[in-house]
Amino acid sequence: xxxxxxxxxxxxxxxxxxxxxxxxxxxxxxxxxxxxxxxxxxxxxxxxxxxxxxxxxxxxxxxxxxxxxxxxxxxxxxxxxxxxxxxxxxxxxxxxxxxxxxxxxxxxxxxxxxxxxxxxxxxxxxxxxxxxxxxxxxxxxxxxxxxxxxxxxxxxxxxxxxxxxxxxxxxxxxxxxxxxxxxxxxxxxxxxxxxxxxxxxxxxxxxxxxxxxxxxxxxxxxxxxxxxxxxxxxx
Numbered sequence: 207x208x209x210x211x212x213x214x215x216x217x218x219x220x221x222x223x224x225x226x227x228x229x230x231x232x233x234x235x236x237x238x239x240x241x242x243x244x245x246x247x248x249x250x251x252x253x254x255x256x257x258x259x260x261x262x263x264x265x266x267x268x269x270x271x272x273x274x275x276x277x278x279x280x281x282x283x284x285x286x287x288x289x290x291x292x293x294x295x296x297x298x299x300x301x302x303x304x305x306x307x308x309x310x311x312x313x314x315x316x317x318x319x320x321x322x323x324x325x326x327x328x329x330x331x332x333x334x335x336x337x338x339x340x341x342x343x344x345x346x347x348x349x350x351x352x353x354x355x356x357x358x359x360x361x362x363x364x365x366x367x368x369x370x371x372x373x374x375x376x377x378x379x380x381x382x383x384x385x386x387x388x389x390x391x392x393x394x395x396x397x398x399x400x401x402x403x404x405x406x407x408x409x410x411x412x413x414x415x416x417x418x419x420x421x422x423x424x425x426x427x428x429x430x431x432x433x434x435x436x437x438x439x440x441x
Contacts, residue, residue, distance in 0.1 A: 302317040312324065318366075386406075393430035
């Protein structure tokens with residue numbers, strides 16, 4: 207079961223893109239976010255969704271190739287965006303947050319500041335760490351202090367389409383019957399207190415709409431694009 211919400215916020219262009227698919231063998235969820243309003247960020251994020259669909263539709267997905275497929279989607283999308291930039295078609299880059307679930311194992315691959323959260327019921331078990339300067343500063347200082355107003359908060363040192371070889375971060379883990387996942391752009395997690403995210407466990411559109419509207423309100427007057435997908439693999 208997928209519960210997906212998206213809004214353009216107060217921006218002129220929707221640069222977030224998402225893709226989700228499910229069959230009897232596996233489930234896949236992706237959120238990509240074009241960086242910082244740079245022209246072509248919407249094309250970059252859409253390119254990632256297109257590549258995901260192309261690769262998955264042409265492959266038999268199994269536990270033997272799950273990690274390879276995720277990394278192949280990542281690399282192929284990176285080079286396709288990079289090629290568009292080299293030709294002058296776009297200037298933008300994109301984040302990447304993807305989750306592939308099959309046979310009781312979840313594979314999460316991310317790059318940038320779009321996130322994957324793993325919950326068991328209402329308990330948060332895992333969240334990806336942003337590839338941002340703010341997160342790096344937090345790690346270096348080892349204070350655990352958040353930097354909500356720091357200029358470095360939205361400055362990323364990893365993204366897809368950059369001139370350097372993009373590096374994603376792959377994590378795999380087992381999940382249980384009451385486990386569920388949240389995959390979202392920074393327009394959502396950046397405007398919602400983390401302790402409220404567990405409310406999506408109730409799987410109702412009413413709760414999703416309430417949190418969605420709260421993110422819009424908290425992000426005003428210059429709210430970023432907002433995208434989130436709550437995924438319940440055993441529903």
